[in-house]
Amino acid sequence: MTTATAQLMDGTALARRISEQTAALAAKITERTGAAPCLATVLVGEDPASVTYVRMKQNRCAKAGITSRHVELPASTTTEELVAALTELSEDPEISGILLQHPVPHHIDERAAFEAIAPGKDVDGVTMHSFAAMGFGLPGFVSCTPGGIMRLLEAYDVDLTGKHAVVVGRSAILGKPAGMLLLERNATVTYCHSRTVDLPSIVRQADVLVAAVGKAEFIRGEDIKPGAVVLDAGYNEGNVGDVHFESAAARASLITPVPGGVGPMTIAVLLEQTVQAAAAQAGLDLAEL
């Protein structure tokens, strides 16, 4: 008996292709305006994982011809101080896009901080404005990880119309917007979360499964519908996702590896949206560059 094995959705390769296109557009914007697109990264405190993520994003910016300005604030920063720093960046004409690395320390009102980011510079897709645009199906910046998931589905020609998409997780930056974007593409969407009753029975119905839980290997292959498309956004200790990869790959038709699936796509979308923001601010039409 042979075991069917899913085709891998290669996020590393797709992210590289998108970043090459982004770099070409960044170069054209720099040539036309005399200034490179610039991403402001804001880090509050010294959480080692956040420090690493910010550094990774800055390195990727540099490779794509996007400059970055880093703002580091102490862990004791108040909500008012953070809002003031983000407002200043929102008003600074040299800044194209703003990334507030999160989570921020618990004493800060994270929503208030996100809302201090001007909608036109919300390249990480975290404001209520961007969320509403995703909900209404209107142009705007998308949350980067859900945006990356949608780009993977497009690249692998997954037809979503009428498909049952199950999203496990409902965070404002990942699960919820992922479901909204899938709905916009005519999937029938079910959300699952920590209060869902009999989660495996719902997962078993998924033609398309998005795992965004934050629990290592939480979803097992035995609950994957044969032929399903599996997108694992989870990134947990030990470099493992939210899906048990080997058992799920034996049943799925397409699956993202961890690492190398959804993760690299998140940064690619962030850079792409930074260049889009820079073009819009300079009054340039990207399609004509």
Ligand code: NAP
């Ligand atoms: P989060 O804010 O902690 O949300 C987790 C979600 O999972 C919540 O909606 C929670 O439900 C749900 N959940 C928790 N335990 C559950 C259970 N036993 N059964 C069903 N649902 C459960 O996390 P997040 O920020 O969305 O991130 C999720 C995962 O994605 C993490 O592994 C994170 O590292 C990863 N991530 C990756 C990237 C990337 O670039 N690849 C970016 C962001 C996040 P309730 O709402 O009911 O609490």
